Amino acid sequence: MQGEVNTESVIQVQKEKQKPFWKRVDHRVMVFLSLVVGILIWALLSTIPSVNAILTNPVTIAKTFVTELSNQNLVTDIVASIYRVLGGFFLGLLVAIPFAFLMGWYDIFRSLFEPWIQFFRTIPPIALIPLVIVALGVGESAKIAVIFVATFLVMVVSIYQGVRNVDPTLIKAARVLGATDKDIFLEVVVPASFPYILVGVRLGLASAWTTLVAAELTGASKGLGNMIMEAGLYFRMDLVILGIILIGLIGFVMDKGVLWLEKKLAGWQEVSK
Amino acid sequence: MMTTGKSDTKIKVNGLSKVFQGRNGDVIALNNVDLEIKQNEFVCIVGPSGCGKSTLLNIIAGLEKKTSGSVLADDKEIEGPGEGRGVVFQQYALFPWKTVLKNVEFGLKLKGVDAVTRRKHAMEYLELVGLKEFAHSYPKELSGGMKQRVAIARAFAAEPEVLLMDEPFGALDAQTRAQLQEELLNIWDNKKKTCFFITHDVEEAVLLGQRVVIMSARPGRIKEVIDVDISYPRTQETKLDPRFVEIKNEIWSKVYQEYLAVKK
Ligand SMILES: Nc1ncnc2c1ncn2[C@@H]1O[C@H](COP(=O)(O)OP(=O)(O)OP(=O)(O)O)[C@@H](O)[C@H]1O
Ligand SMILES: [Mg+2]
Numbered sequence: 001m002q003g004e005v006n007t008e009s010v011i012q013v014q015k016e017k018q019k020p021f022w023k024r025v026d027h028r029v030m031v032f033l034s035l036v037v038g039i040l041i042w043a044l045l046s047t048i049p050s051v052n053a054i055l056t057n058p059v060t061i062a063k064t065f066v067t068e069l070s071n072q073n074l075v076t077d078i079v080a081s082i083y084r085v086l087g088g089f090f091l092g093l094l095v096a097i098p099f100a101f102l103m104g105w106y107d108i109f110r111s112l113f114e115p116w117i118q119f120f121r122t123i124p125p126i127a128l129i130p131l132v133i134v135a136l137g138v139g140e141s142a143k144i145a146v147i148f149v150a151t152f153l154v155m156v157v158s159i160y161q162g163v164r165n166v167d168p169t170l171i172k173a174a175r176v177l178g179a180t181d182k183d184i185f186l187e188v189v190v191p192a193s194f195p196y197i198l199v200g201v202r203l204g205l206a207s208a209w210t211t212l213v214a215a216e217l218t219g220a221s222k223g224l225g226n227m228i229m230e231a232g233l234y235f236r237m238d239l240v241i242l243g244i245i246l247i248g249l250i251g252f253v254m255d256k257g258v259l260w261l262e263k264k265l266a267g268w269q270e271v272s273k
Numbered sequence: 274m275m276t277t278g279k280s281d282t283k284i285k286v287n288g289l290s291k292v293f294q295g296r297n298g299d300v301i302a303l304n305n306v307d308l309e310i311k312q313n314e315f316v317c318i319v320g321p322s323g324c325g326k327s328t329l330l331n332i333i334a335g336l337e338k339k340t341s342g343s344v345l346a347d348d349k350e351i352e353g354p355g356e357g358r359g360v361v362f363q364q365y366a367l368f369p370w371k372t373v374l375k376n377v378e379f380g381l382k383l384k385g386v387d388a389v390t391r392r393k394h395a396m397e398y399l400e401l402v403g404l405k406e407f408a409h410s411y412p413k414e415l416s417g418g419m420k421q422r423v424a425i426a427r428a429f430a431a432e433p434e435v436l437l438m439d440e441p442f443g444a445l446d447a448q449t450r451a452q453l454q455e456e457l458l459n460i461w462d463n464k465k466k467t468c469f470f471i472t473h474d475v476e477e478a479v480l481l482g483q484r485v486v487i488m489s490a491r492p493g494r495i496k497e498v499i500d501v502d503i504s505y506p507r508t509q510e511t512k513l514d515p516r517f518v519e520i521k522n523e524i525w526s527k528v529y530q531e532y533l534a535v536k537k
Pocket of ligand 1: 293300322324327328329
């Protein structure tokens with residue numbers, strides 16, 4: 001055993017030496033480099049006057065970011081957007097989980113709900129906005145309602161798939177150990193579908209975020225989407241770009257957060273493929 | 274209830290038939306099967322693929338419904354899966370989200386055994402299969418042979434009186450298989466269980482079983498039951514015993530006839 005480990009590490013070292021230098025560089029260094037180069041290109045491009053009218057240079061954006069932060073408007077917008085996303089998302093999750101489990105567990109529920117879910121799933125949630133505005137006005141509840149519908153549909157399908165995919169031999173294995181229906185649900189079906197719930201959460205959050213911006217663009221008193229739209233009207237391109245970058249960043253952080261959660265909570269999964 | 278003749282019989286299968294309704298018509302998986310397994314007996318079953326071995330095991334386990342006949346465990350009709358009968362599946366069927374220890378504990382947890390006791394108990398069985406150091410690993414971190422050992426420990430830890438095993442060593446390499454065969458015989462000897470063991474491997478059947486049941490090809494029925502009159506403890510060396518070779522060849526030729534019948 002000892003010998004094996006040693007030769008292995010020797011082989012590793014040899015490989016390390018043979019690799020060309022760009023393969024030896026740490027992944028994170030490469031990411032950093034890529035960002036720096038990207039921003040440099042952006043800065044260079046923005047020196048061209050005709051481009052600069054639309055694509056403001058990074059330094060101006062950074063300055064705008066600081067001034068907007070200090071006058072509180074930006075913070076209000078970000079908070080408003082995140083509040084709507086999380087509100088709609090958690091409502092969606094709260095309803096999607098029991099729905100998906102009922103559909104996966106009882107055939108009657110599947111027959112009753114599946115056609116509706118499949119149908120509504122094909123409609124982009126943004127198409128519902130005019131309807132929702134008429135029904136609920138342009139306030140918070142309208143935005144949350146649209147996000148709720150969008151996230152619910154995405155998540156219910158994904159979680160339902162998880163419940164259906166539970167390995168039947170695992171259910172048998174639990175049965176012969178004396179599990180009741182309740183045990184099987186709590187000890188087998190729920191944990192087995194957990195990775196699918198996380199996939200649903202990830203898809204749901206992404207869909208919530210894109211739907212939100214669309215909903216805010218159509219009219220709102222605050223929020224990042226609204227900020228971009230208003231800035232566009234006043235031709236404040238620096239604000240528009242700042243808004244776009246912030247939307248991307250927040251979406252990215254949320255996605256990474258769920259991925260991190262998945263690693264923490266579903267690390268038991270066999271890595272296939 | 275106390276009649277001596279009856280209490281010796283653990284599982285009694287009488288005129289059992291099973292018909293599967295398939296899309297291409299009905300499949301008779303079992304046709305009038307009779308079988309008796311005594312308390313603490315080790316019975317192996319061999320037969321060509323598709324002859325109904327798993328079906329028989331699943332019905333005894335209570336996982337599958339019979340079409341007609343009777344299947345008794347301790348003189349009571351089997352209605353569903355029960356605590357008294359544990360199963361080891363070919364595909365391990367470990368819960369991937371539970372650690373090795375939690376997997377082994379699971380049967381006891383379902384029975385409501387308190388955490389401290391069941392942990393002690395599970396560790397004992399993990400030690401028996403030589404996986405004590407892996408108690409806190411997840412199944413994905415184990416090799417196939419180790420997973421199968423956990424599955425065996427899990428089935429034994431629930432302390433069933435009867436163990437039903439469906440080709441548990443089918444997917445393992447020869448060495449691991451030989452090792453697990455001896456481990457299984459040891460546990461069986463220590464804990465005195467009734468074992469019903471399906472295998473494709475005639476040699477394995479003769480090495481493990483006190484009796485070997487040969488099933489015939491479709492429609493599945495029992496062709497013959499052969500006594501293996503070789504004393505325990507049996508080890509890999511037992512395979513060299515002339516009597517062992519003799520019984521093995523006898524069974525093998527009978528299974529081969531069935532195999533030819535299937536081909537026709
Ligand atoms: N759920 C099912 N539906 C329909 N037919 C089935 C079903 N399960 C088994 N059968 C049929 O019953 C017969 C016996 O199957 P069984 O799985 O018991 O065979 P086996 O002896 O265990 O075979 P193997 O050695 O290949 O595992 C086969 O012909 C099979 O096609
Ligand atoms: Mg089988």
